[in-house]
Amino acid sequence: MTAWTWEYEGYDPARQRLRETLCTLGNGRFATRGALPECVADDVHYPGTYAAGCYNRLTSDVGDRHVENEDMVNLPNWLPLRFRPAGGEWLTPDSAPVLAHRQTLLLDAGLLDRVTRYGLDDDRVLSVRQRRLVHMGDPNLAALRTEFTVEGATTELEVEAALDGGVTNAGVRRYRGLAGHHLTHVHTGTARPGTVWLRCRTRTSDIRIGMAARLTAGAPVAETHVHPRALQHLRLTLEPGRTVTVDKTIALHTSRDPAISDPLQTALDRVGAAPGFEALLRSHRTAWKLLWRRAALDVPGEPGSILRLHLFHLLQTLSPHTADLDVGVPARGLHGEAYRGHIFWDELFVLPYLNLHFPEVSRALLRYRHRRLDRARAAARALGRRGALYPWQSGSDGREETQRLHLNPRSGRWLPDHSHLQHHVGSAIAYNVWQYCEASGDAEFLHTKGAEMLVQIARFWADSATWDEKLGRHRIRGVVGPDEYHDAYPGSPSPGLDDNAYTNVTAAWVLTRTLEVLRDLPEPRRRELLERAALDGGELERWEEVSRTLHVPFHDGVVSQFQGYGDLAELDWKGYAKRYDDIRRLDRILEAEGDTVNRYKASKQADALMLGYLFSPAELQGLFRRLGHRLDEEIWRHTVDHYLARTSHGSTLSGLVHGWILARARRADAWQFCQEALRGDVADLQGGTTGEGIHLGAMAGTLDLIQRGLTGLETREGALWLDPVPLPELSSYGFSLQYQGHWGVRLRLRSGLLEISVPHSDRRPITVCLPDRTVGVEPGETSRLLLPG
Template sequence: MTATPSTWDYDHYDPAEERLRESLCTLGNGYFATRGALPECTADDVHYPGTYVAGCYNRLTSTVAGRQVENEDMVNLPNWLPLRFRPAGGDWLTPDTAPVLDHRQTVHLDSGTLERRTRYRLDDARVLSVRQLRLVHMADPHLAAMRTEFTAEGGSTELDVEAALDGGVTNAGVPRYRELDGRHLTHVHTGSADDGTAWLRCRTRTSDIRIGLAARTAADSPVSPAREHLRVTQRTTLHLEPGRTLAVDKTVALHTSHDPAISDPLQAAVDRVADAPVFDELLVTHRTAWGQLWRRAELDVPGEAGSILRLHLFHVLQTLSPNTADLDVGVPARGLHGEAYRGHVFWDELFVLPYLNLHFPEVSRALLHYRHRRLERARAAARAIGRRGALYPWQSGSDGREETQQLHLNPHSGRWLPDHSHLQRHVGSAVAYNVWQYCEASGDAEFLHTKGAEMLLQIARFWADSASWDERLGRHRIRGVVGPDEYHDAYPGVVEPGLDDNAYTNVTAAWVLTRTLEVMHALPAPRRRELVERTGLDGGELEQWEDVSRTLHVPFHEGVISQFEGYADLAELDWRDYRRRYDDIRRLDRILEAEGDSVNRYQASKQADVLMLGYLFSPSELSWLFERLGYRLDDETWRRTVDYYLARTSHGSTLSGLVHGWILARARRAEAWAFCQEALKGDVADVQGGTTGEGIHLGAMAGTLDLVQRGLTGLETRAGALWLDPVPLPELSSYGFSVRYQGHWGVRLRLEHGRMEIAVPLSDRPPLDVRLPDRAVRLRPGDTCRLVLPE
């Protein structure tokens, strides 16, 4: 693999690496995405073509370990890619069955295209050269296209070419899910029109989402349609003379019944593909759309880190683009790149929206609308456990109910085990945090005063109602939860799951209560009255919030913040022994369970838990939060806390390196870059050994972008100003990017060797206030300011 700021290249054909390449070569436009599989290959143990529409889910019931288990999955839609070829009358050519002389795949980041070049040996004299260029159109999100160019070397060749739409697909991209029913599509029908258009329609089995695809295939020779079981094909025969290249263009339209402004998805697809321009014209408008995205998300970071960051930005934009702003979708943890986590929405928006807020606020707003539309479902979930307010699910899908699986498979032991991760109730705090961050960055007071205030109020209400008073401690406590660590879901030897006073949960709950009180007091009087009437809020409840926000219990031990009450009583793990025996101990929980032990017995974390507080909040805000709670959190206590958990974390999540790198940039700068590198290479090097092939880790990718944007610059958006407190890392001392802040488009920041340049573009907006630790600067539109930073 080689990379530049504008390309991502894979040389040679390697079946063992194919799944990884397919994920990292995925093309998408925020509405749908297609994995980078070779069009002549079908799904098997090597290849997995997959096409996913944002928000297209289906629910099925399976029998697992003797139990009926219901799961909702993001559906693998009919495969539009198939295009195979063979010497007339011979066998179809694939890299697995025919001699391959050369093979190369290149993702062109600037233009959002995937190029593939392969040379097949046909016989002793002849070679077939194949070049394909593929796009999933960024300007028209319902279109995709592929040009395939064939060149004969050494002799003339008659080449049969067959393009197809294949409805015989299932969800089978994740081996550990294969005991679950993956047959989501039904009522597959195919046909063709007189104008040469082939079509396929189907629907999902229980959600009843209707899907329509239409394809137009153009070649230098006549194209004839044929129908097969669950497939429709278009065939042609090319006469290749040596040195002369012939092309086959395939253009596809995709619609579902979820789409606005259509009647029938099949007719919409047929009409759209009939009206679609030829490939060259599609390529021009597609490149233009990508050029606009790159300008809005300008990022200039040198070296290998810069190349990886550009790839990360590419995949973030393919999952969440301006096309997403019209959809009712959340942030799928694994993008639209594969079937891991079943396409569910977790808390990953916590790592994604802070980046989007400063470039594509309309997308952030749409993603928050997804949460607001499911507010009533979250309130129902709270009522189901006897609480007021809103309890957002750990895993969300189509309608906002809890989608967390009841069982999960440990591949090490082969056992299906109970899954208690639905007790990660801190996801509500993540929703509230994103509401606040979006409104601070965008200045969207209308959203804050309406939908934002409604969500904040109900999340705050849930936390206040979840807190119980402990007379002995003289404090409020939140019991029976699971924190971000995820390894610990119960106390040793206790049957009932859940932990008490998870520090991350309690501190973020206090933050939610505090910020919600601020919003309630700042609301315009008419709006406040409406909200109070609608929610039945009374003054006594606000007084309770104030009390709880100041008295939530945060446990400490040995001068550090405890991950949860009783953490200090757990046994120490022999980390050296486990690293010696297992080498990779990222999934320590699975290793211990396979040994008949439990990670619940040990001071061992999967990822940052307490330290997540330092990721979400600046040092000054975190210190203020603890002071408000009645605790002193000075620099020395925080440093001890960082050191303590750094020695007890296995980094079993791709988010862990990101959070640790972010924190260590300020706490222990010399060690920060190793963790930043871990975050940067998590997917491109597939550090977790096969997981990236099931879908990229969107939160980690967006988080690395935000590490440059906010982490290293100390950038905060609060009190109507941009606050900056840069942290120079020797390995990344020169970089630049632009942000969109409260109507200022393209504010450019550049840091280089202790100097900072800030340029505000010309506009009719008011001046921009910039605050640094040692000075304040006001910039009018059109101004450029150059500052020397303190050592």
């Protein structure tokens, strides 16, 4: 690991899946895992290529039940390129002597390099050097350069390249009993000498896929077609010490791409017009250079290296090319098949970073939600409620994709899944609408699509609240909070919990903020929106009332995660930690023992504490005041300590949220959790999950920890608000951002000093608010501010 490279030395089958995920290359349109081109999918290797928004739905039989799932589709594999001495066996690291092996990810240029030395016999060694790119400039191209060099004696080498349409979705072991054959009508052919093609379509969604490959080697290329693969063959004569190069360039299109007619013909045209590898490499490097300029990050040491890797994978999943697509934020990136490629609430951790670097991408991701507003309204109607209920898991069309059964690998049992009751995803969408508009100054979006979503989400919360005469409060019943462990009361025959604190407080925030937006809208637009939504004064009065009277439970002087949480039993944390090596997934452990986590004060991840992640201390105290509760520093500190001692951190988001909160509440302990958030994927702390795809929310969240968490950065009231908290382990860092039309604003913190540089432009000055003063920074000016204390 260096500042700009990520390197793996030696071949390690046990870690191969992890390496393939972290060596994925992508461009926001599609991505390909970092598998070795000569290896096929098996228990060690899993080549996979995924296009943003490309889903298909299949039905599986689980016992006596039919289970329907929509998956992000593993597309035809363009990687295959295998080789062997003439008449010999195909060489792979699993079947031939490997004398050396190294894989290097070049973050600055978006390249994956690989060098392997195979021992052919006592006299000969074959060196294979490869460089791979998924083009960041032209998001429909990818290329693979392979260089062969032999030592010892002249060797005849046979090379076979392929486009393989016989792939399935089989990258997640626990899903393998379910239907995974998504591709059908696979056809292959030869377009011209050296160029082959493959076309197919998805079984249910009927997405057409076209792929074309051009092979150049300075030697004759022969083509054969063995269903479902298009094969290209070369025979190379390798003289000792003389390198022979084979270049494979591919184009990928689907019928979801804008401005095309036929995906296959478009792919053939594109690969035919594509320049050679060196020219592709130059334009690819340029595209990456421009991205890194917009997302400049300067953090020293190992944390900086990991953060750059996180930023690299964020940009490969959600690049400016994504802004042209109708897609959401896939929780596991375009890097694997876990969570079936679905969209959860992870945009809550992703968009705050993108807002200040790539606001056009944030806007596109919010438009994905707006296009599915009608589907969310239909979901609310199905529950007998008004407004919009967004799904916990979303895919192609916005229906609820959350599975109703899930497998516990420890017990082997299929269990009911009630996570669709996490209705708080609507509040996350509303929060992102507001954050995006504050950071970008995009009044047009706020006044149109943003306001429409806010109104319908607020309407759902107001209609979900019921009055409790005994409490004298409104309540929201039958939900599941971010914790996810608790989905029912002990012994209850029905799922759901009452008055989840996070759900109720964020619902109150949505109602309050929506009322403010409506008041601030230009009168013609306000009248139009009220008429379209059939909103009257009586309904708005109810919103105001509910926003002030939603119930927030407390116990023992701390905020209760939900009503009745304080009555649950305490868990023997030391005993379980002693009996099991890893208790992150405590729910699975207890279920396998015949018990349930619903009985205990035990959380998977931050739930009530998520409030301290979303809102500054002052804003959170104001929300509680509006609800008629006191939340001073002492109560919050006790609340943090209470849940910190009762959380298993079974989610990669948990370390992130706790590190963020502790940076202000208990600074001495913050770095432990910041490190866990940084190392979550690179060290695979969840035990095998990273091999199934990155955790995009956690990766983006660590970037936002530097950008907003440690700086206290808020974008509100037309100003940048800053309240930095120094961590000894991160005493100096800097980054750039884009703020309301100012490109390349640079912030640097070191030794109690804040430096802000605003590039030359014709924009108005930036107002910067510190706890003790407010300053204006003119375009072309650098301001150095001594921080309080």
